[in-house]
Amino acid sequence: MLTPANPDFAQRVRDSFQLQNAMHLIQARLEQVTPGNVTIVLPHWTGVEQQHGFIHGGVVGMIADSAAGYAAMSLVSADASVLTVEYKLNLVAPADGDRLIARGKVVRPGKTLSITQAEVLAERNGQEILCALMQQTIMVMRGKSEKPDQAARTSKPLTTN
Amino acid sequence: MLTPANPDFAQRVRDSFQLQNAMHLIQARLEQVTPGNVTIVLPHWTGVEQQHGFIHGGVVGMIADSAAGYAAMSLVSADASVLTVEYKLNLVAPADGDRLIARGKVVRPGKTLSITQAEVLAERNGQEILCALMQQTIMVMRGKSEKPDQAARTSKPLTTN
Amino acid sequence: MLTPANPDFAQRVRDSFQLQNAMHLIQARLEQVTPGNVTIVLPHWTGVEQQHGFIHGGVVGMIADSAAGYAAMSLVSADASVLTVEYKLNLVAPADGDRLIARGKVVRPGKTLSITQAEVLAERNGQEILCALMQQTIMVMRGKSEKPDQAARTSKPLTTN
Amino acid sequence: MLTPANPDFAQRVRDSFQLQNAMHLIQARLEQVTPGNVTIVLPHWTGVEQQHGFIHGGVVGMIADSAAGYAAMSLVSADASVLTVEYKLNLVAPADGDRLIARGKVVRPGKTLSITQAEVLAERNGQEILCALMQQTIMVMRGKSEKPDQAARTSKPLTTN
Numbered sequence: 001m002l003t004p005a006n007p008d009f010a011q012r013v014r015d016s017f018q019l020q021n022a023m024h025l026i027q028a029r030l031e032q033v034t035p036g037n038v039t040i041v042l043p044h045w046t047g048v049e050q051q052h053g054f055i056h057g058g059v060v061g062m063i064a065d066s067a068a069g070y071a072a073m074s075l076v077s078a079d080a081s082v083l084t085v086e087y088k089l090n091l092v093a094p095a096d097g098d099r100l101i102a103r104g105k106v107v108r109p110g111k112t113l114s115i116t117q118a119e120v121l122a123e124r125n126g127q128e129i130l131c132a133l134m135q136q137t138i139m140v141m142r143g144k145s146e147k148p149d150q151a152a153r154t155s156k157p158l159t160t161n
Numbered sequence: 162m163l164t165p166a167n168p169d170f171a172q173r174v175r176d177s178f179q180l181q182n183a184m185h186l187i188q189a190r191l192e193q194v195t196p197g198n199v200t201i202v203l204p205h206w207t208g209v210e211q212q213h214g215f216i217h218g219g220v221v222g223m224i225a226d227s228a229a230g231y232a233a234m235s236l237v238s239a240d241a242s243v244l245t246v247e248y249k250l251n252l253v254a255p256a257d258g259d260r261l262i263a264r265g266k267v268v269r270p271g272k273t274l275s276i277t278q279a280e281v282l283a284e285r286n287g288q289e290i291l292c293a294l295m296q297q298t299i300m301v302m303r304g305k306s307e308k309p310d311q312a313a314r315t316s317k318p319l320t321t322n
Numbered sequence: 323m324l325t326p327a328n329p330d331f332a333q334r335v336r337d338s339f340q341l342q343n344a345m346h347l348i349q350a351r352l353e354q355v356t357p358g359n360v361t362i363v364l365p366h367w368t369g370v371e372q373q374h375g376f377i378h379g380g381v382v383g384m385i386a387d388s389a390a391g392y393a394a395m396s397l398v399s400a401d402a403s404v405l406t407v408e409y410k411l412n413l414v415a416p417a418d419g420d421r422l423i424a425r426g427k428v429v430r431p432g433k434t435l436s437i438t439q440a441e442v443l444a445e446r447n448g449q450e451i452l453c454a455l456m457q458q459t460i461m462v463m464r465g466k467s468e469k470p471d472q473a474a475r476t477s478k479p480l481t482t483n
Numbered sequence: 484m485l486t487p488a489n490p491d492f493a494q495r496v497r498d499s500f501q502l503q504n505a506m507h508l509i510q511a512r513l514e515q516v517t518p519g520n521v522t523i524v525l526p527h528w529t530g531v532e533q534q535h536g537f538i539h540g541g542v543v544g545m546i547a548d549s550a551a552g553y554a555a556m557s558l559v560s561a562d563a564s565v566l567t568v569e570y571k572l573n574l575v576a577p578a579d580g581d582r583l584i585a586r587g588k589v590v591r592p593g594k595t596l597s598i599t600q601a602e603v604l605a606e607r608n609g610q611e612i613l614c615a616l617m618q619q620t621i622m623v624m625r626g627k628s629e630k631p632d633q634a635a636r637t638s639k640p641l642t643t644n
Contacts, residue, residue: 019212022220025186051180057245058223059183065219084218085596086620088249088410088457088571090437092430108414108452113568113622115412115455130430133437135410135457137569137620139596246435247459249410249571249618251598253591269575269613274407274461276573276616291591294598296571296618298408298459300435341534344542347508373502379567380545381505387541406540410571 002036002106005077012078013038013070020066028063030070036106038070043099055095057132060102060120064089064134067104068116072138075109080142085113087136095131097122114138163197163267166238173239174199174231181227189224191231197267199231204260216256218293221263221281225250225295228265229277233299236270241303246274248297256292258283275299324358324428327399334400335360335392342388350385352392358428360392365421377417379454382424382442386411386456389426390438394460397431402464407435409458417453419444436460485519485589488560495561496521496553503549511546513553519589521553526582538578540615543585543603547572547617550587551599555621558592563625568596570619578614580605597621 006012010033017023017030023040026048032039040063042048042055050056065087073082104118120132167173171194178184178191184201187209193200201224203209203216211217226248234243265279281293328334332355339345339352345362348370354361362385364370364377372378387409395404426440442454489495493516500506500513506523509531515522523546525531525538533539548570556565587601603615 016212020217021208021210022187022217025208026183047182047186049182051177056181056183056223058219058226061222061226062217062219065222084252086249086251086569088247090247090457090459091245092432092435092437107455110414113414115414133429133457135412135455137412247408251618251620253593253596253598268616271575274575276575294590294618296573296616298573338534342539343530343532344509344539347530348505369504369508371504373499378503378505378545380541380548383544383548384539384541387544406574408571408573410569412569413567 002075002109004035004075008078009033009035009074013073016073017070022062023066026059026062028066033070033074036071036075036109038067038074038104040067040102041099042102044097055100057091057095060091060095060100060132061089063100063102064104064118064120064132065136067102068118068134068136069104069138071104071106072114072116072140075106075114076140077142080140083139083141085137085139087134089132089134091132093122093129093131095120095122097124097129099123100131101128110140112140114140163236163270165196165236169239170194170196170235174235177234178231183223184227187220187223189227194231194235197232197236197270199228199235199265201228201263202260203263205258213255216261218252218256221252221256221261221293222250224261224263225265225279225281225293226297228263229279229295229297230265230299232265232267233275233277233301236267236275237301238303241301244300244302246298246300248295250293250295252293254283254290254292256281256283258285258290260284261292262289271301273301275301324397324431326357326397330400331355331357331396335395338395339392344384345388348381348384350388355392355396358393358397358431360389360396360426362389362424363421364424366419374416377422379413379417382413382417382422382454383411385422385424386426386440386442386454387458389424390440390456390458391426391460393426393428394436394438394462397428397436398462399464402462405461405463407459407461409456411454411456413454415444415451415453417442417444419446419451421445422453423450432462434462436462485558485592487518487558491561492516492518492557496556499556500553505545506549509542509545511549516553516557519554519558519592521550521557521587523550523585524582525585527580538583540574540578543574543578543583543615544572546583546585547587547601547603547615548619550585551601551617551619552587552621554587554589555597555599555623558589558597559623560625563623566622566624568620568622570617572615572617574615576605576612576614578603578605580607580612582606583614584611593623595623597623
């Protein structure tokens with residue numbers, strides 16, 4: 001298991017998630033938070049559907065991106081923040097089922113850049129079907145060495161503590 | 162300019178967009194639809210924000226994915242449908258501003274696979290700032306030759322006509 | 323373990339690899355071939371170096387792409403062929419060491435599209451260090467249903483049997 | 484046109500390319516170097532072929548990655564270096580023809596991260612056909628602020644000056 005630099009990593013992740021209106025808008029919930037691993041769950045409801053009654057692929061991407069980004073946040077020190085630099089998502093099956101489960105994990109933590117992956121599964125009648133696979137690059141920004149406006153110019157704050 | 166195989170391409174794109182609950186949930190609007198080019202606009206409102214008051218990166222991805230997918234749909238015949246196979250998104254600046262403009266375009270149409278790109282711009286005081294860049298692979302499925310359940314096994318229906 | 327549709331999958335992969343001049347040019351060797359998994363090894367020699375004496379990132383990409391593409395080929399029927407549609411590669415450490423080991427695997431086989439991943443490790447003094455991670459989309463083309471010239475228009479033949 | 488921070492950017496790019504054995508191995512040549520744009524050309528010869536006589540997709544990736552990486556290098560100051568963090572490449576047609584032309588360009592320069600794109604064209608009888616499209620993330624490392632061993636831990640040196 002990976003070692004978190006911040007003993008309060010789980011609370012920090014939960015506090016940040018709580019402040020994200022967009023996660024509430026789609027009714028996503030944060031579930032498991034362990035060092036380097038975060039799970040987000042999304043119930044299937046009409047507001048997140050596309051025209052065939054499946055969950056919209058963009059919403060699948062939202063929870064994959066967030067689960068992996070928070071997995072990265074779970075490992076950094078309390079004065080560091082994480083940004084999504086980029087991600088690549090394969091959609092491999094319709095997001096059909098009672099709910100979606102996005103599991104993000106850090107596959108290579110780094111001082112400046114961390115590489116993460118996420119999978120999104122659709123749960124239906126107790127069975128899980130793979131819907132999406134993601135590979136993501138996260139930037140870690142530390143304390144005062146990185147000025148906020150510089151960060152603003154190079155990437156999107158997923159959080160800045 | 163690329164040539165659409167369906168003379169009613171614009172109406173078809175608009176009808177499909179109209180049925181996507183998830184687009185309404187985030188208050189996205191379809192604007193320009195020309196052959197191979199689609200623009201989606203998103204007002205900045207509190208429901209789509211992350212914790213710093215910027216628009217959530219996942220929402221940026223949703224409109225980029227949709228704008229490029231619909232750009233691909235604008236070129237295919239009336240009996241064909243399009244699926245997002247995968248996309249790669251770079252987030253290059255915080256999605257700050259009064260509204261976001263996602264411009265999708267087909268850079269290489271194909272019989273089976275089309276390659277698209279999208280850029281997302283944040284408009285603020287009349288200025289546009291680049292927030293995100295995407296490169297995407299779209300699968301085109303034609304009429305009866307592709308069975309629905311086979312399609313379902315390999316990718317997400319963005320639309321199936 | 324995944325089930326190969328072709329009992330002679332290993333020989334087929336080896337025959338194809340043998341015909342790739344570019345693999346010989348860089349001195350890559352095919353090692354393990356099991357259903358859904360292929361390993362390619364590259365010795366560190368001066369011809370594949372960049373200016374600092376590490377193995378060139380482009381060469382890292384070559385063996386990652388090939389290992390994963392051949393992993394996909396190991397599962398398809400004898401009359402089907404595979405093409406690389408696209409891949410995304412993160413380079414996470416310099417390719418330093420005595421040799422590189424690229425391990426490709428199929429993470430989601432499909433009738434039309436398969437998703438694969440690869441990791442590239444640098445071996446040095448018996449230790450393996452992760453250098454690169456890749457996620458890839460492979461198209462499977464079956465027998466006469468796909469005309470060669472159509473295939474040629476949409477993607478690169480990694481092999482067409 | 485983008486403004487280079489180093490007046491000797493073209494010579495610096497040429498010097499770096501000259502030292503890359505792997506570029507010589509595949510017989511790639513550096514052609515145009517302007518601020519934010521670099522062109523690499525590869526003749527079609529047997530050593531870079533795959534089994535059907537097309538140029539190997541991995542070799543296509545090598546010149547795309549390098550053209551875009553050098554495009555980024557053309558803009559940075561003399562004491563800064565650039566690393567490829569990751570790239571995503573779509574292969575859209577077989578690399579057939581007399582020679583390949585890889586055109587890399589910087590689409591968004593940044594202090595820490597730059598986003599680039601490349602296209603690879605196959606030239607045949609004076610016609611150019613699009614073979615590949617790439618989107619890439621480049622890290623810029625400045626002077627002493629980034630220790631070499633830290634850089635080594637997070638990414639591949641394309642150059643470190």
